[in-house]
Amino acid sequence: MDFDPASLRFDANGLVPAIAQDHATGEVLMLAWMNAEAVSRTLTTGRVTYWSRSRQAFWVKGETSGHTQRLVEMRIDCDRDCLLMLIEQAGPACHTNRRSCFYTALRAGEERIILDPMA
Amino acid sequence: MDFDPASLRFDANGLVPAIAQDHATGEVLMLAWMNAEAVSRTLTTGRVTYWSRSRQAFWVKGETSGHTQRLVEMRIDCDRDCLLMLIEQAGPACHTNRRSCFYTALRAGEERIILDPMA
Numbered sequence: 001m002d003f004d005p006a007s008l009r010f011d012a013n014g015l016v017p018a019i020a021q022d023h024a025t026g027e028v029l030m031l032a033w034m035n036a037e038a039v040s041r042t043l044t045t046g047r048v049t050y051w052s053r054s055r056q057a058f059w060v061k062g063e064t065s066g067h068t069q070r071l072v073e074m075r076i077d078c079d080r081d082c083l084l085m086l087i088e089q090a091g092p093a094c095h096t097n098r099r100s101c102f103y104t105a106l107r108a109g110e111e112r113i114i115l116d117p118m119a
Numbered sequence: 120m121d122f123d124p125a126s127l128r129f130d131a132n133g134l135v136p137a138i139a140q141d142h143a144t145g146e147v148l149m150l151a152w153m154n155a156e157a158v159s160r161t162l163t164t165g166r167v168t169y170w171s172r173s174r175q176a177f178w179v180k181g182e183t184s185g186h187t188q189r190l191v192e193m194r195i196d197c198d199r200d201c202l203l204m205l206i207e208q209a210g211p212a213c214h215t216n217r218r219s220c221f222y223t224a225l226r227a228g229e230e231r232i233i234l235d236p237m238a
Contacts, residue, residue, distance in 0.1 A: 002228055003228055017136050028203055043225065073224055073225065073226070075222075075223060075225070076225070078217075101197045101198070102195070104196075106122055109121055111121075111195070
């Protein structure tokens, strides 16, 4: 692999934001964070692996829940400080059991829940 | 408006990442940052307004280039620390004149430019 994760522009904590988008529907499912090693592991294994800021540990998405993310393609933005991952999501991406974490919309100045948890 | 931007969970710099997605096509166009006042201005004016970390100033997208972003709907993620904006993009979103900032794909371990600048 010629691509070097160290060539990305990480923030002061050594992280970049990574957007997960359903490769088939285009739905944006979540945003989490990756350090260089998480990027490398994601590319090598094809299983999306984040860095958990709260736990300060690698987080193989779905490792405990089974709601895995298979990497279809990783894209880099023009500033090299953000990643877009086209993925195949097994089940819900959100810990609330919803397909996407972005289930709260602002409509007429109020918050509205627009997605139900998956059955 | 009942929604209070201060209810979001801002980072140590007072910012949240904001993803801009084409409301019609689902294409993810860019990611930039907002503070509470940028969120408020975006909601009030309907013109997407970021906080420029490099310039330390408000950044009304397209104010100089004409490549404006009209807000269609703002969504909040489960942790309240990331925004998804469904927008209507005038022209290219990227400063390289490409429709999206995510024009570099990793394929077979190499970086490939997959979008041309707009005419």
